Amino acid sequence: AQTVTQSQPEMSVQEAETVTLSCTYDTSESDYYLFWYKQPPSRQMILVIRQEAYKQQNATENRFSVNFQKAAKSFSLKISDSQLGDAAMYFCAYGASYDKVIFGPGTSLSVIP
Amino acid sequence: NAGVTQTPKFRILKIGQSMTLQCTQDMNHNYMYWYRQDPGMGLKLIYYSVGAGITDKGEVPNGYNVSRSTTEDFPLRLELAAPSQTSVYFCASTRGGVNTEAFFGQGTRLTVV
Numbered sequence: 253a254q255t256v257t258q259s260q261p262e263m264s265v266q267e268a269e270t271v272t273l274s275c276t277y278d279t280s281e282s283d284y285y286l287f288w289y290k291q292p293p294s295r296q297m298i299l300v301i302r303q304e305a306y307k308q309q310n311a312t313e314n315r316f317s318v319n320f321q322k323a324a325k326s327f328s329l330k331i332s333d334s335q336l337g338d339a340a341m342y343f344c345a346y347g348a349s350y351d352k353v354i355f356g357p358g359t360s361l362s363v364i365p
Numbered sequence: 366n367a368g369v370t371q372t373p374k375f376r377i378l379k380i381g382q383s384m385t386l387q388c389t390q391d392m393n394h395n396y397m398y399w400y401r402q403d404p405g406m407g408l409k410l411i412y413y414s415v416g417a418g419i420t421d422k423g424e425v426p427n428g429y430n431v432s433r434s435t436t437e438d439f440p441l442r443l444e445l446a447a448p449s450q451t452s453v454y455f456c457a458s459t460r461g462g463v464n465t466e467a468f469f470g471q472g473t474r475l476t477v478v
Contacts (some may be wrong), residue, residue: 261405285464297455297469304464343407347463352423355400355408 254279256346256356264362265334272319273329273359275344281305284348286320286327291341291358300342303327331361339363367391371456371470378446378477386441386473388456396459397439398467399423399431401452408455414439415462446477 255278265271277286288300303311303320310318315335319328331338341360347353372387390397395416400408400423410423414433428450430442439458443450456470 256407258407287467289467295453295472297457297467299466302466352410352413353398353463353467354410357405357407 254281254346254348254354256344256354258342258344258356258359260359261357262360262362264364265331265338266364267334267336269334270330270332271334271361273331273342273344273361275327275329275356277325277327277344277346277354277356279325279346279348281348284346286318287345287347287353288316288318288327288329289343289345289355290338291343292337292339297343301329334363336363336365369456369458369468369470371454371473373473374471375474376476378443378475380446380448380477382446383442383444384446384475386443386454386456386475388439388441388470389437390439390456390458390468391437392458392460392468393436394458394460394468395436396462397433398457398459399429399439399441400455400457401425401450402455402472403452411441411454443475448477451475451477 284305286303315332341358344356369390398413399411412431414420454473457467459465
C-alpha cells in the first residue's frame with residue numbers, strides 16, 4: 253500500500269530565512285503525482301506546488317520549490333525568504349491510481365519574526 | 366465563485382445520533398472526496414466519487430455512508446455516531462483525477478459526546 257511519511261511534526265524558521273520540509277513516500281507505481289498543500293489556521297487547504305513523477309525537473313512556484321528524488325522516493329519542499337504568512341500546517345500528498353490522493357501526517361511550520 | 370461549500374461548520378452529536386454533512390461544489394467537477402483529519406494523522410480518505418451515481422470506499426469508510434445523485438452534491442452520512450468519529454471533516458473536489466488540484470471546503474468540526 254502507498255504511504256506518505258513526514259518525519260518532522262514541527263519546524264520553525266526565522267523570518268526571511270529558508271526552511272526545508274521533508275517528505276518520503278512508498279510506492280511501486282512508476283507514474284504518479286506529488287503535492288504540497290498548506291493549511292493555515294483558517295483550516296482552508298491550499299495547493300502550494302505539484303510535481304509529476306515523469307518530469308525530472310523540479311517544480312518551482314515563486315518562493316516555493318521542491319527537491320524531487322524519484323529513486324529515493326523523496327519529495328522535500330523548500331521555502332525561501334520565509335514570511336509570517338507561511339506559518340501553517342504543510343501536508344505532502346501522493347496520487348497514483350486515477351482516483352485517490354494519500355496525505356502525510358503534516359508538518360507544523362512556525363515563522364519567528 | 367463559491368468553490369466547495371460544507372455545512373455545518375461545527376456540530377456536537379450525542380452517541381448514537383445520526384447526521385448528514387453537506388457538501389456542494391459549483392465548479393462542475395466530476396471527482397469528489399470526503400476526508401477526516403485527526404491530530405497528527407493527516408487526512409484519511411473516507412469515501413470518494415468519480416461521478417454522479419458512482420461512489421467507492423476509501424481508507425476509513427466504516428460508520429459512514431455517501432450518495433452522489435448529482436454532480437454538485439456529495440453528502441456524508443454518519444449513522445450511530447461514536448466518540449471515535451470526533452474529527453474535522455473535509456470535502457474536496459477535483460476536475461480530473463489525482464493529477465489535478467484538489468479544492469477543499471473549510472471543514473466541519475464534529476464532536477461526539
